[in-house]
Amino acid sequence: MASNNLIIGLEIGTSKICVVAGESRPDGTVKILGVGQTPSRGIRKGEIVDFETAMKCVHEAVVDAEQKSDVMIRSVYVAVAGSHLQSFNNRGCVMLPEDRDEIDEQDVEDVRISAREVSIPAQNAFLHSIIHHYHVDGQDGVLNPIGMLGQKLEADFHIIHGVRTRIQNTIRCVKELPLDVEDVVFGGLASAQVVVTQHQKDLGALVVDIGGGTTDYILYSEGAVRQSGCLAIGGDHITNDISMGLRIPMARAEKLKTDEGSCILGNCLPGEVILLKDDSGFAGKEIERETLNTIIHLRLRETFELPAHGAHAQTTSGVTSAVENPQFSTAIGLIKYAQAVQTDRPRRGIRGIFGKIFTGRR
Secondary structure, three states, rough: OOOOHHHEEEEOOOOOEEEEEEOOOOOOOOOEEEEEEEOOEEEEEEEEOOOHHHHHHHHHHHHHHHHHOOOOOOOOEEEEEOOOOOOEEOOOOOEOOOOOOOOOHHHHHHHHHHHHOOOOOOOOOEEEEEEEEEEOEEEEOOOOOOEEEOOOEEEEEEEEEEEEHHHHHHHHHHHHOEEEEEEEEEEHHHHHHHHOOOHHHHHHHHEEEEOOOOEEEEEEOOOEEEEEEOOOHHHHHHHHHHHHHHHHHHHHHHHHHHOOOOOOOOOOOOOEEEOOEEOOOEEEEEEEEEHHHHHHHHHHHOOOOOOOOOOOOOEEOOOOHHHHHHHHHHHHHHHHHHHHHHHHHOOOOOOOOOOOEOOOOO
């Protein structure tokens, strides 16, 4: 395999660290070669709180991925999360000089810079600038202005930024291994690359990625990103609700949630129970299935009072379990992100803090 076809996605999550090795195909699909993962330690709400412990966990996941995919990992694309991430929409504007009326790549770059000329907290750094549309002399909805004639170029962007040191802690954790970091990507943006189609983005779609300690979301309308963010609430909160409500240990509550739980009410038989077998330090218990589902439903009701479906990664092949399991969507999405970075022309799209560019309209 050519080395430039190998792309590695790394997600450092609250509950797990996931590494996906993928091969970029000329037709735009991705073949998954292997998935490595390990339970997270030293991570809380998507952010590193114990650097040495987190670094060991990342190393374990990388080694696992190398063994399962039979490749040597030298560089990665890394997903970032955390409630410190913020976003806003803004319009940039540039005027062409009087002696020139053809828009070129530098004008597109200048209008992107213009959109970032806003005040953000001093401790923050820009992560992405995602294009909505361009406007040329008042003409709306321009997708690619390069080569067009005009005097005034405007562009609407969705801009994501976050605390610089928190992003750098994630980068440093990877570089200490040592591995190169190709780029850092908002986890919600990565997930969206593989769980929604362009048609769904055009119609309007809200992607909600519930992790262990955080929930990423990204909203598409008319094919473009309109809102995004990361909440410090995740699946661990549901587990805690179950543990408290049913008075069972957290480990039992987590297994009960993943093996038996549902957020949909009324789908079980009246009086249906789940038997929790006794174990060391636990006497066993019968749980009414509807009670379990009600606890989950109450925590998620506000989030899911909209058309929603469980998603899995699309336009991928290879290791079937990785493709079908939604918990790998962020790491696989990083591969799709990188694939677009490597194939798109520098005149379009999203620019990360390492200068990579990616189109948001695929």
